Amino acid sequence: MNTIGLVGLSYRTQGADAVARFTVAREARGEMVARLAAELGVAELVYLATCNRVEVLYRERDGRRAADRRRQVFRVLGGREPEPGEAEQVLHGWQGEGAVEHLFVVAAGLDSAQLGEREIQGQLRDALFAARAVGAAGAAGGLLGRLVDEALRVAHQVHLGSAIGDGRLSTAEVAADHVLERVRRSPGCVALVGVSPMTRKCGEALARERVPLVVVNRTLERARALAAELGNAEAMSLDEFRLRPPRIEALVAATGSPEAVLDRACL
Secondary structure, three states, rough: OOOOEEEEEHHHHHHHHHHOOOOOOOOHHHHHHHHHHHHHHHOOEEEEEEEOEEEEEEEEEOOOOOOOOOOHHHHHHHOOOOOOEEEEEEEEEEOOOHHHHHHHHHHOOOOOOOOOOOOHHHHHHHHHHHHHOOOOOEOOOOHHHHHHHHHHHHHHHHOOOOHHHHEEEEHHHHHHHHHHHHHHHOOOOOEEEEOOOOHHHHHHHHHHHOOOOOEEOOHHHHHHHHHHOOOOOOEHHHHHHOOOOOOOEEEOOOOOOOOOOOOOOOO
16 A cells, blocks of 8 residues: 555645646547656556546555655646645645545545535546556556555445435536526526536436537537437537527536636637
8 A cells, every 4th residue: 555646636725727737638648647657657557637636646666655746747747847845835645545545535526526426436437447548557557446446436335325425416417407497597508518428417417308408519520429419409619619609598618628618708
């Protein structure tokens, strides 16, 4: 256990803007895992990024005790050398038992914006899959894989054995509830910006209530695919939506982009 380390930040500690600065675009994450592992010189590494947090889980080589890797993680993900003390201020670091405990807390949704939400479990699985898919030195192998699997198993037990599993604990479901309340008072079309597990789940809830939808994505083909799944929906590219937005009553955005997809002028 002493070989395990974790470096991360969340919206709770640094705010959403800081999380975005350390978020790597989904299509570049495989390359980033290999680069991070090489920079840190670790045996295994998993990179988790959501709209609310970034976590870098790693295992040291040759049974060495986990070291404080915050400056190196800042340099790679932040794109520059940190000022003295800056990495330690922005990023939190855990080693050994503390790192494992933090991973379990995150997996159970106990550190999420919506207490007990379940999306984090799928996001953690995806992060492990992405690390394994790298197929190079530093990709998540036996120990980190078993550790993440155990964290997910414990998270399932937490939800089964406590009241935390009651009610609507999915952020997407909470968003859908707010939107439905709005369109019932003032009917209209709802825009879903981004093709992600969040927008898909939110769209499914709205589609069941026959709310007209427009799916917006940078890649039009992906928008069309989700629109076809949802049924009562149209598809638009992000560029077209920015230039000629249709009349909408509400908008739900959940993308993997580290940058804002809608600027002030567009809104």
